[in-house]
Amino acid sequence: DIILDNTGSPLRMAYVATQNGDVVVTSNRGVDMVHVWALDAGVINPDDPSDLRPSSSGSGISSLPDNNGITGAIDDAHIVDVTVTGAGDVTLRDVWADYYVVVDLQGSGDIGVGAGGANTCGDIMLIAAQGSIIDIENTDAIDLRACGNITLWVGEQIGEPWDGDPLDVEAGGRVNVGAVGGAPLFGNNGDLIWAFLRGTSGDG
Secondary structure, eight states, X not given: OEEEEEOSSOEEEEEEEESBXXXXXXXXXXXXXXXXXXXXXXXXXXXXXXXXXXXXSSOSOTTSOSSSSOOOOGGGOOEEEEEEOSSOOEEEEEEEESSEEEEEEXXXXXXXXXXXXXXXXXXXXXEETTSOEEESSOSSSOSEEESSOEEEEESSOBSBGGGTBOEEEEESSOEEEEETTSOOOOSTTSOSOSBOEEEEOTTO
């Protein structure tokens, strides 16, 4: 396992990988994650991430690459778990976990997700208690992929409706959304969109 406890400065994680373990982070500042992998007996070449990537191993998520490392098996589940207790943004770019990805941003700030930002054969849960969850690359590519459920909780918005940029998701199970403290109100009448997503889910 890789366990990090960060204080004082924003944390940048690049090419952080376990072949058979968890990645667990606690920080009081923002966290920037690029190529972070928690695999199940995966083979990784961090010098060339396009050479060998994690995969679904027949999970049914057709767009995941066909290599080793993602099985979704409960008996040897591996996770990426990030808790941010203070203010700051969290960004996810090419984050993979065998079983689930959880980000709990408790302070002010947004969770920004790049194309292929988070991928797992279990569930994804992202919480931005005082901020938003947004697509930081403004493309049509899938931002979040899960063989199981995708759950998103925000204090502000999901996606960027004013910019025509939804959060793109693909879930084998359900896509769940919620607002911390009740649905936020935008505009004078509270009638603007606060959850703007596009994609597919296993329950239709």
